Amino acid sequence: MVKQVVTTICFVLFHCIISYWAFMSSCSIHSSTKNSIPAIARYFGTKGRYEEVNSYLIDDILAINNSLVTLPSSTCSAIHLTAIIRHGTRFPTTKNILKMREFYNLVVRNATNNLNCLSEIKSQWEMWYKDEMDGRLVNKGREDHRHLAQRLIKWFPSLLTEDNLRQGRVQLITSSKHRCVNSTIAFREGLMTGLGIKEVELEPAVNDALMRYFDQCERFVKEVENNKSALEEVKRFNEGPEMKRVMEKMADRLGVPYTSITDDSVEAAFYLCAYEFTILKENSPWCQLFDEVDAQVMEYAGDLKQYWKRSYGHDINRKSSCILFHDLFHRLNQVVDKINSDGTVSEAVTVQVGHAETLIPLLTLLDLFKDDVPLRSTNFASQQNRIFRSGHIVPYAANLMAVLYKCPEGIRLGVRLNEKSLTLPGLTDPVPMYDDVKKHYRALLGGCDQETVCKMNY
Ligand SMILES: *[C@@H]1O[C@H](CO)[C@@H](O)[C@H](O)[C@H]1NC(C)=O
Ligand SMILES: *[C@@H]1O[C@H](CO)[C@@H](O)[C@H](O)[C@H]1NC(C)=O
Ligand SMILES: *[C@@H]1O[C@H](CO)[C@@H](O)[C@H](O)[C@H]1NC(C)=O
Ligand SMILES: *[C@@H]1O[C@H](CO)[C@@H](O)[C@H](O)[C@H]1NC(C)=O
Numbered sequence: 113m114v115k116q117v118v119t120t121i122c123f124v125l126f127h128c129i130i131s132y133w134a135f136m137s138s139c140s141i142h143s144s145t146k147n148s149i150p151a152i153a154r155y156f157g158t159k160g161r162y163e164e165v166n167s168y169l170i171d172d173i174l175a176i177n178n179s180l181v182t183l184p185s186s187t188c189s190a191i192h193l194t195a196i197i198r199h200g201t202r203f204p205t206t207k208n209i210l211k212m213r214e215f216y217n218l219v220v221r222n223a224t225n226n227l228n229c230l231s232e233i234k235s236q237w238e239m240w241y242k243d244e245m246d247g248r249l250v251n252k253g254r255e256d257h258r259h260l261a262q263r264l265i266k267w268f269p270s271l272l273t274e275d276n277l278r279q280g281r282v283q284l285i286t287s288s289k290h291r292c293v294n295s296t297i298a299f300r301e302g303l304m305t306g307l308g309i310k311e312v313e314l315e316p317a318v319n320d321a322l323m324r325y326f327d328q329c330e331r332f333v334k335e336v337e338n339n340k341s342a343l344e345e346v347k348r349f350n351e352g353p354e355m356k357r358v359m360e361k362m363a364d365r366l367g368v369p370y371t372s373i374t375d376d377s378v379e380a381a382f383y384l385c386a387y388e389f390t391i392l393k394e395n396s397p398w399c400q401l402f403d404e405v406d407a408q409v410m411e412y413a414g415d416l417k418q419y420w421k422r423s424y425g426h427d428i429n430r431k432s433s434c435i436l437f438h439d440l441f442h443r444l445n446q447v448v449d450k451i452n453s454d455g456t457v458s459e460a461v462t463v464q465v466g467h468a469e470t471l472i473p474l475l476t477l478l479d480l481f482k483d484d485v486p487l488r489s490t491n492f493a494s495q496q497n498r499i500f501r502s503g504h505i506v507p508y509a510a511n512l513m514a515v516l517y518k519c520p521e522g523i524r525l526g527v528r529l530n531e532k533s534l535t536l537p538g539l540t541d542p543v544p545m546y547d548d549v550k551k552h553y554r555a556l557l558g559g560c561d562q563e564t565v566c567k568m569n570y
Contacts, residue, residue, distance in 0.1 A: 148395040149389075149395065150385060150389055150395045150396075150399040151399070151404065152385065152399060152402055152404060152406075152407035153386075153389060154503060155404075155407035155408060155410060155411035155503065156382075156386045156389075156390070156411075156503055156507075157410075157411050157414035157415060157418075157501075157502045157503045158414065158418065158468045158502045158503070158506055158507070159383065159386040159387070159390065159414075160386070160390070160502075160503040160507040160508070161201070161389070161390050161507060161508065162256060162260075162507045162508055162509045162510070162530070164503065164507060165503070165504055165507055165530050166180075166530065166531060166532075173255075173259045174259060174262050174263060174266070175263075176263050176266045176267055176531065177531070180531065180532040180533065181267075181526075181528060181531070181532065181533045182526070182533040182542040182543060183526070183543065184517050184519055184524050184526070184543040185519065187519060187520050188517040188518060188519035188520075188524060189270065189517065189518055190268055190270055190271055190515055190516070190517055191271075191447060191451055191457050191460075191516050191517065191518045191523075192271070192443075192444070192447040192457060192459065192460060192461070192462075192515070192516040193264075193268050193271050193272075193460070193461045193462070193513060193514070193515050193516075194440055194443060194444070194461075194462045194463075194464070194513070194514045195264065195461070195462070195463050195464070195511050195512070195513045196436075196440075196464045196466065196470065196471060196474070196511065196512045196513075197257070197260070197295070197299070197463065197464065197465050197466070197509060197510070197511040197512075198465075198466065198467060198468050198470070198471055198506055198507075198508060198509060198510040198511070199249060199253065199257075199287075199289070199291040199292045199294075199295040199465060199466070199467065199508070199509070200249055200250075200252065200253025200254060200255070200256030200257050200291075200295050200298065200508050200509045201249070201250050201252040201253035201256055201390045201391060201508045201509075202247050202248060202249050202250060202253055202291045202508070203241070203245035203246065203247060203248050203249075203250055203387070203391070204241060204245070204247070204383060204387055205246055205247045206243045206244075206245075206246045206247075208380070208383055209241045209242070209243055209245065209246075210243070211376050211377075211379065211380040211383070212239070212241060212380045212383055212384055212387075213239055213241070214376075214377075214380065215376075215377050215380035215381055215384070216233075216237075216239045216384070218366075218368070218372065218377065219233055219234070219366060220233070220234055222366070222368050222372060223366040223367055223368060224366075224367035224368065225365060225366055225367035227365065227400075228397075228400075229397035229398075229400040229401065230366065230397075232397040233397050233398070237396070237397060237398075241387075247289075247291055248290060248291055248294075249290070249291040249294045249295055249298075250391050252390065252391060252393075253291065253294075253295060253298070253508065253509075254294065254295070254298035254301075255298075256295075256298075256508055256509035257295045257296070257298035257299040257302060257465075257509060258298050258299070258301050258302035258305065259302060260299065260302065260509055260511065261298075261299045261300070261301075261302025261303045261305075261306060262302045262303075262305065262306040263531070265303065265306040265307065267531070268461070268515070271460045271461050272303065272306075272307070272460075272461060273307070273460075274307050274308075274309055276460045276461065277303065277307065277309065277312050277314060278312060281457065281458060281459060281460040281461070282303075282314065282460060282461045282462075282463070283317070283459065283461070283462045283463065284296050284299070284300060284314060284315070284316040284317065284463050284465070285316065285317050285318075285319050285322065285323065285462065285463070285464045285465070286316045286317070286318055286319070286323060286464070286465040286466070287318070287319075287320060287323035287324050287465065287466045287467060287470070288318045288320050288324070289324075289467070292323065292465045292466060292467070293316065293318070293465075295465050295509075296316040296463070296465045297316065299463060299465065300312075300314055300316070316465075321435065322435060322436055322439055322464065322466075323436075323464060323465065323466035323467070323470055324466065324467070324469075324470070325432055325433060325435050325436055325470070325562070326422075326432050326433075326469055326470075326473065328566070329428070329431075329432040329562070329565070329566035330566050330567065330568055331428050331432075331565070331566045331567065331568055332428050332429065332431075332432040332566065334568060335426065335428055336420075336421060336426050336428060336429060337421075342420060342421070342425075342426060343417065343420050343421060345416055345420055345425070345487075345488050345489045346413065346416045346417045346420060346421075346489070347489075348489035348490075349412070349413055349416055349489035349492070350375040350413060351375075352489055352490075354409045354412075354492050355375055355378070355409060355413065357409075358378050358402075358406045358409050358410070359373045359374070359375065359377070359378055360373075361403075361406060362377065362378050362381065362401060362406075365401055366401075375413075378406075378410065379410070379413075381398055381401050381402070382402065382407075382410045384396065384398040385398040385399035385401070385402065390508065408496075409492065411501070411503065412487075412492050412495065414502060415487060415498070415500060415501060415502050416487050416488075416489070418468075418472060418500075418502045418506075419486075419487045419500055420487075422468075422469055422472040422473055422476070423472050423473070423475075423476045423481075423500065424476055424482060424486065424500075425486070425487075428565070428566075429472075429473050429476060430473050430474075430476035430477040431473075431477070431560065431565045431566075432473050432565070432566065433470075433473035433474040433476075433477050434477070434556075434560035434561065434562045434565055435562040436470070436474055437474060437477055437478075437556060437560060438557075438560065438562075440514060441550070441553075441557060443459065443462060444514065444516060444525070444546070446459070447459060447516055448516065448523050448546060451518060451523070468502070468506040468510070471505075471506050471510060471512055472502075472505070472506060474512070475505065475512065475529070477556065477560075478536065478537070478553075479536075479537040479538070480529075480534065480536075480537060481499050481500050481501075481505055482499070482500070482537070483495070483498045483499055483500055487500060504530075505529070505530075507530070510529070510530055511528075511529070511530060511531070512527070512528075512529050513526075513527065513528040513529075513531075514526075514527055515527075515528070516546065517543065521545070522545055522546070522547070523545070523546040523547075524543045524544065524545055524546060525543070525544060525545075525546045525549050526542070526543045536549065536552065538552050539552055
């Protein structure tokens with residue numbers, strides 16, 4: 113009896129040791145498979161999938177979730193929607209493709225460890241990204257916009273109608289970048305599919321002054337975009353202890369000297385995992401080169417960059433969006449004036465397609481996603497629960513929506529980000545009276561003048 117028990121224990125222990133050994137010598141916890149989600153997918157930041165912020169879409173991409181939205185009372189009706197939308201899933205830029213190729217070559221030529229994921233990369237994975245793919249929209253990106261358009265028809269059935277489309281009460285405005293123009297065209301296809309229309313005259317208007325305002329704000333370009341010291345915190349973090357640890361762990365996993373791995377190499381590896389997933393839906397062997405803590409460090413590095421380059425880090429970042437802010441309120445005012453004067457709406461829906469860089473400064477100008485303590489190179493640990501998370505705010509096809517409602521008591525404004533209601537900071541009502549919103553932002557409405565704000569004082 114005792115002997116039997118001992119034998120069993122030995123047997124079990126033996127198996128545990130064997131499987132532990134197998135686990136340690138393999139970097140693939142799950143083998144790389146189609147249709148499985150990488151464990152680190154929610155840390156992809158601006159390279160993240162829209163489905164990660166609204167996971168019910170994984171089961172049904174055309175579903176809308178009413179419990180995430182606060183509506184005004186049923187006596188109100190929607191009279192206008194402005195949606196500012198980021199382009200859909202895209203290829204990496206040429207600069208990043210170059211980094212990815214270099215890292216791939218390093219793994220193929222220099223990695224000495226005998227891990228499953230490494231042999232999978234060496235024997236099966238091909239470097240298929242080409243320089244000319246340079247940031248173009250991929251098929252998944254077209255789908256992002258087609259599906260979003262179809263969901264918006266469900267959200268706003270009285271605004272996105274065939275009649276409004278045909279009568280010119282729907283406007284499409286886009287940045288000139290091909291990924292945005294093609295996203296806009298895909299959005300239009302989604303509208304037509306959803307409404308069952310074969311053809312319609314609805315040409316997107318290109319407007320970079322609005323959708324790429326950051327290029328045209330001299331002060332922003334000089335003080336931030338072209339100024340290395342404006343991103344000092346990012347540089348410090350990339351040279352700091354957390355990133356160093358990620359680099360060392362990567363070197364250990366590959367079996368290469370620590371000096372072979374830079375912050376660019378780990379960034380390239382992270383991109384490879386992210387792009388293989390968002391473009392091909394694959395949980396690739398690259399993802400196995402990171403554990404969860406590594407991914408959190410990579411996410412923080414990305415968020416720090418957005419914070420200092422586009423958000424609260426420098427005051428000019430948010431102010432560079434004054435022109436888009438005024439464009440929005442000018443349109444809302446016009447709709448309100450018109451409905452108050454003759455009861456009609458001539459502009460039911462305005463869709464504006466741009467970039468993560470278009471949305472972040474505007475959200476910042478509105479005072480959203482502001483942490484009490486700034487994001488810095490030294491506070492990674494205490495910022496674990498920060499609200500400034502670019503993966504939640506601006507994944508591919510991220511969308512900011514402003515909805516005007518006509519109610520018996522007057523006009524109300526609802527705001528949604530990524531199909532979830534948002535209460536504007538300083539206002540308690542999730543669907544406040546439009547006049548209260550204007551009162552709240554009156555300083556910006558009366559100032560925030562693009563020319564003044566962006567001019568350099570020599
Ligand atoms: C809608 O969102 C709520 C709140 O996050 C969630 O609990 C619910 O599961 C979602 N509905 C569906 C159909 O997934
Ligand atoms: C845009 O889409 C069209 C067709 O849908 C395609 O021919 C073209 O190559 C696309 N352009 C880019 C830059 O992706
Ligand atoms: C660059 O950024 C630093 C830090 O924000 C700032 O002190 C400096 O004035 C900027 N340089 C220029 C040319 O604007
Ligand atoms: C990879 O190995 C080659 C020699 O086999 C060496 O010349 C090269 O410097 C190594 N690359 C890196 C990044 O360590």
